[in-house]
Amino acid sequence: MKKTLQDYLYSLVKSNKVKLLSSVVITLFSGLTRGGSFILLLPLLNLAGITGNPDQNSRAFKLTKIIWDMLGISFTIYTCLIIYVLLVLIHACLGYMKNIIDVTVVQEYKQNLRNELFSAVINAEWGFIKSAKNTHIFNNIINEINNIGYSVNLVISSFSTFTLFFFYLSTSLYVSIKMTVIASLCIVPLLLVQRKLNNNAYKSGLAMYTRHESLFNAVLEFINSFKMAKSYTFQDRYETEFRKITQQTVKDEYIFAKISAGTSILYEVGSAIIVSIILILAIKVVHMPVVDLLLMIYIASKLLPTISSLIRVLQYTLNTLPSYEGVINLLHDSQKNQEKNDDKLPVNEFPKKFIKFSEISFRYDEEKPILNNFSYEIEVNKTTSILGASGRGKTTLVELLLGLLKPHSGKILLDNKDLNDVNLTDWRNMSAYIPQECFLFNATIRENLLWVKPEANEAELQEVLKLVAGEFVFRLPNGLDTNVGDQGIRLSGGERQRIALARALLRNPKILILDEATNALDISNELIIKKAIDNLKGKMTILIIAHNQYLHEGADETVDLEAVPSILYPE
């Protein structure tokens, strides 16, 4: 906890040193002007005769007089009031500047952290992303960083409380060292009790972090399975589950509120006791002058709340520390699993002869090997069918070929280049992969198509749509400008697949991979797709995975994973 807190504060300081320093300097000046205006009140009371005749022994009076003499102005009630108003004006302007700087620091800190995390996640290996939980990534990027932002805001705002704390402390020391030491000793027991509350604040933050993820999970799972949930009439089940989580969230918040309120009580009562001790000692033992005694009480009544407010900032920071831990852990894990491309060989040309799986072994986990010493050679510009029962590893094979997954041993050769040594961006730019669940953005059909080739013209779009039986688009009232809804929900499954196929062809790939890409189509549309694929034969390398037999008809080669003895099938 202590180490993470240090790392968090260090990351904050490192994030924007100049602005943070400006904020501290402004806070210092702001504190001085505020303190100055407050100190002036006592000599003013003296000068007005409210606290009796000017008490020449009062330290506050002497200090003000020294400053007036240095400024070369006469020490009257009028000059005191003019300086007082001026100080308040400067204080307000500095406060305005500080607010602007603080907001910028918080927003820039959040923005940098969020950008860094997003970039690390998006550049991480597919194998890592596949094993991570979507809601974990989603919650950290969206929610937890906002949470950290609130804490950053509080930490920065506490600079002014810090300045005030040091100001009151030094004034208190100036007025009476003895009394200040006694008051400080009285605070020690409060700080000891406080430690336990701090630990509880961190633990409650951990519980809240887990709850946030459950909440995101519940919402996302419901959204993703909305149709199913409705058709199975499971709304009640979802609702009960959701209510349970929100109820637990309220409990977590309640626990932290209790910790925070407990701290307030501790310091409120503690302050009253300390002020009473100071009063008795100042009157009965030290025999302080009246003005200094008033000043001392005033300082104590101000100093103790600043300590209490600093402690509450610390507590809130500890409470949000699990958010920081979560974000940083995801960031580091993603960075450890980055796809490294910079030092790899560029792939300027598609392989001329073959793509070869050479003694490939792969498993997701130890007990479940998918491929074991698998070897196979795909001839370039040929059409290869990949056969095998469900769960045999057909998609895994394709993901290995695209470099999305890494084999545990063996090589994938592009002619004689090892896929491991080549630039994967170059390699993937030559391919078009249409997975089982084709993804469409919540945008128009045109925007979905242009995603792969922004410069494509209208004729190109129409051509690829015609190739894959996509003419239905032209009959839609808004044609290519029809919005497809979330994940293409406003289209039928078959229509979605045809758009995805058109998109793949628009890319003009060197290798086309169809992974159950037509399983939602009726026979007549599938025949049109088959004809389109037949027309592409010989022009590009094509891999077909399909449960439907006749899509494989006419393929140049067939790899039947059922018949490959070197494959250890999962049980």
Ligand SMILES: Nc1ncnc2c1ncn2[C@@H]1O[C@H](COP(=O)(O)OP(=O)(O)OP(=O)(O)O)[C@@H](O)[C@H]1O
């Ligand atoms: N991320 C993962 N973690 C663990 N096991 C996985 C993971 N992804 C896939 N598998 C397992 O690996 C095996 C092969 O999966 P794969 O998707 O490659 O099969 P497939 O032949 O394409 O199946 P289908 O025809 O049903 O799509 C399956 O048993 C699957 O459960």
